[in-house]
Amino acid sequence: MSFKNLLRIVVLAAVVFAALGAVSSTQAASPCGDYYTVVKGDTLKAIAARCGTTVAALQRANPQITNVNKITWARCLCYPAH
Numbered sequence: 001m002s003f004k005n006l007l008r009i010v011v012l013a014a015v016v017f018a019a020l021g022a023v024s025s026t027q028a029a030s031p032c033g034d035y036y037t038v039v040k041g042d043t044l045k046a047i048a049a050r051c052g053t054t055v056a057a058l059q060r061a062n063p064q065i066t067n068v069n070k071i072t073w074a075r076c077l078c079y080p081a082h
Helices: 004-027 044-051 055-060
Strands: 034-037 076-078
Touching: 044 055, 055 076
Parallel strands: none
Antiparallel strands: 034 076
């Protein structure tokens, strides 16, 4: 392998690692992400508190929720835009 090819591989690896670091730091800044899958025992109030939003905002972002006191587990919820 020539020095030029080795240098290309090293530069490519550095770019990939830098991109992965940017993705992980972006995800760390937003603990909620864009979606959440409801697990058994979850409540909208607990999900909202964990995400730093309100039950009303969650309901607006998820119009399929007609009763805030009864959410189906395994359902995917959208978090409101921040």
